[in-house]
Amino acid sequence: xxxxxxxxxxxxxxxxxxxxxxxxxxxxxxxxxxxxxxxxxxxxxxxxxxxxxxxxxxxxxxxxxxxxxxxxxxxxxxxxxxxxxxxxxxxxxxxxxxxxxxxxxxxxxxxxxxxxxxxxxxxxxxxxxxxxxxxxxxxxxxxxxxxxxxxxxxxxxxxxxxxxxxxxxxxxxxxxxxxxxxxxxxxxxxxxxxxxxxxxxxxxxxxxxxxxxxxxxxxxxxxxxxxxxxxxxxxxxxxxxxxxxxxxxxxxxxxxxxxxxxxxxxxxxxxxxxxxxxxxxxxxxxxxxxxxxxxxxxxxxxxxxxxxxxxxxxxxxxxxxxxxxxxxxxxxxxxxxxxxxxxxxxxxxxxxxx
Amino acid sequence: xxxxxxxxxxxxxxxxxxxxxxxxxxxxxxxxxxxxxxxxxxxxxxxxxxxxxxxxxxxxxxxxxxxxxxxxxxxxxxxxxxxxxxxxxxxxxxxxxxxxxxxxxxxxxxxxxxxxxxxxxxxxxxxxxxxxxxxxxxxxxxxxxxxxxxxxxxxxxxxxxxxxxxxxxxxxxxxxxxxxxxxxxxxxxxxxxxxxxxxxxxxxxxxxxxxxxxxxxxxxxxxxxxxxxxxxxxxxxxxxxxxxxxxxxxxxxxxxxxxxxxxxxxxxxxxxxxxxxxxxxxxxxxxxxxxxxxxxxxxxxxxxxxx
Numbered sequence: 177x178x179x180x181x182x183x184x185x186x187x188x189x190x191x192x193x194x195x196x197x198x199x200x201x202x203x204x205x206x207x208x209x210x211x212x213x214x215x216x217x218x219x220x221x222x223x224x225x226x227x228x229x230x231x232x233x234x235x236x237x238x239x240x241x242x243x244x245x246x247x248x249x250x251x252x253x254x255x256x257x258x259x260x261x262x263x264x265x266x267x268x269x270x271x272x273x274x275x276x277x278x279x280x281x282x283x284x285x286x287x288x289x290x291x292x293x294x295x296x297x298x299x300x301x302x303x304x305x306x307x308x309x310x311x312x313x314x315x316x317x318x319x320x321x322x323x324x325x326x327x328x329x330x331x332x333x334x335x336x337x338x339x340x341x342x343x344x345x346x347x348x349x350x351x352x353x354x355x356x357x358x359x360x361x362x363x364x365x366x367x368x369x370x371x372x373x374x375x376x377x378x379x380x381x382x383x384x385x386x387x388x389x390x391x392x393x394x395x396x397x398x399x400x401x402x403x404x405x406x407x408x409x410x411x412x413x414x415x416x417x418x419x420x421x422x423x424x425x426x427x428x429x430x431x432x433x434x435x436x437x438x439x440x441x442x443x444x445x446x447x448x449x450x451x452x453x454x455x456x457x458x459x460x461x462x463x464x465x466x467x468x469x470x471x472x473x474x475x476x477x478x479x480x481x482x483x484x485x486x487x488x489x490x491x492x493x494x495x496x497x498x499x500x501x502x503x504x505x506x507x508x509x510x511x512x513x514x515x516x517x518x519x520x521x522x523x524x525x526x527x528x529x530x
Numbered sequence: 531x532x533x534x535x536x537x538x539x540x541x542x543x544x545x546x547x548x549x550x551x552x553x554x555x556x557x558x559x560x561x562x563x564x565x566x567x568x569x570x571x572x573x574x575x576x577x578x579x580x581x582x583x584x585x586x587x588x589x590x591x592x593x594x595x596x597x598x599x600x601x602x603x604x605x606x607x608x609x610x611x612x613x614x615x616x617x618x619x620x621x622x623x624x625x626x627x628x629x630x631x632x633x634x635x636x637x638x639x640x641x642x643x644x645x646x647x648x649x650x651x652x653x654x655x656x657x658x659x660x661x662x663x664x665x666x667x668x669x670x671x672x673x674x675x676x677x678x679x680x681x682x683x684x685x686x687x688x689x690x691x692x693x694x695x696x697x698x699x700x701x702x703x704x705x706x707x708x709x710x711x712x713x714x715x716x717x718x719x720x721x722x723x724x725x726x727x728x729x730x731x732x733x734x735x736x737x738x739x740x741x742x743x744x745x746x747x748x749x750x751x752x753x754x755x756x757x758x759x760x761x762x763x764x765x766x767x768x769x770x771x772x773x774x775x776x777x778x779x780x781x782x783x784x785x786x787x788x789x790x791x792x793x794x795x796x797x798x799x800x801x802x803x804x805x806x807x808x809x810x811x812x813x814x815x816x817x818x819x820x821x822x823x824x825x826x827x828x829x830x831x832x833x834x835x836x837x
Contacts, residue, residue, distance in 0.1 A: 179621065260625050316815075316816060316819075320819040322815045325572065325625055325760075326811075326815060329754075329757045330754075330757060330811050330812050333754050333805075333808045334805050334808050334809065337801040344799060345799060460629075467626060499645075500645060500648075502637055502640040502644055505633070505637035505641075506634065506637040506641055509633035509634035509636075512626075512633065513630045513631075516616065516622050516623075516626060516630065517616070520620055
């Protein structure tokens, strides 16, 4: 078996490849539905209905999509430069914690700031906290050649343990009946609702705007060009005069900041405090979303909404027909692999020969 | 200080060290085989979960313990084949393929567990491997046969790597695939074989958790052990002997952390002790990085006839 590069790839193929791959995944996953002893058609219908079938379903899906779009963007920015940031989960928690530290800790100390000043300060703190989490691994990769995948993964565990220690101690909410839960943000820092009576909050506007900003950054700025050049071939980029180290540092700061903002926006828009289970793996799912989107910042919005819909729909479906919700994770993970293969097939032709 | 000496003088501490080290030894040898042939396998975390689950499920369904271990190895091989297809056959990003396999294997295992046991609150149990108390060696006789197997595997892997034509082919595929190919070695076949064999060890590493260390399957029971193995391989400079040393050293600190936590008069929050193994891994990566002798073709896909 060998691969031959195709001379040209049509735009339609690039869009259809992920859609076809996801459809293929759903077809194969039907075997799992059968194993669980449920009717395939009804299960998938319920899954879609639960994710996209009503205003309430859409509101839940969009709420879930907000952190996913942001962690998806974090992965996109980093992966474009071949910085494999697998640490978005830890960066998200670092951002959430920083947000609460700025926006929830000053009560009673006589230290008062207008929310107009405090809100940007809170978001900035979250972005900086997330960015710092990635700066170390990025520099270790660039200066020492330490594989960033392993370091960012290990840092996730360290951050979560750190959050756990802080929620048991200095940042514990004394009124939480002993639950390991941080103090709450002051209420004037919370994000407003986008649709009344639902949980969708204005964080969605943040996520979409940031996707557009990242897209414009890639398309119209020198940094965007440098990022793509470093990602394509770091050695050639350096030879061509691209400041590689500076670009990698910028990428790390940007990617970490986006994941940190995901945490802050979750806190400000949904939970108002930090708990150890505030993210069911948004950082890891963000990687899948970036891949489904073919590392296109605007595609991340669509991929984020799709994955969120599957995850939300699985909850409804599971309650109705008893297929475990983990099927959503299987579909998301298998889609990742299928999309990789499908994208490859748009660029290469497989020739079977001796 | 006397506390520390008390801990170290107690044989049960060293029993714990060896027990904690066992899955790390198996997993690290698995990663080592893959990377020596030039392929990073980040699927390990998920493959360990899958091995832990399928091995346990087989035993729960009535199979003998060793058959359970075999089933776990077979599960690892299946995911290894998938990884080989994606990274060797299609030359996709080894990072992304591995992560995808981790997510898929974990999700499939959890799904399978929930389908098999929809309504249980306490995890169903099996009778795990018994300690080898007939063995006249202290500390080792408190371990199960799986630990002995892991220990014996270290020299075996070393012997295969350095003393057999197969090992030479494998190392060449990881160092200089062009040269290997010119010597008549099929790089694709060698890499595929190494990934499948390494993944089998990863599956067995997972089965140690359910069939020897515990007697049930839990969610999150692998808990980053696979990632630690990936770090340990770098620490070991891709050498089996050093991999054993690294796993033991790591397990030593993990066991120590547990004892310090239990001793009650811990000054620091327990989470800081739990962080130690991860901090240590990063430190090891940094310290070893400069002189690290990476297999030269690691993470580089090889396509016949290109360049």
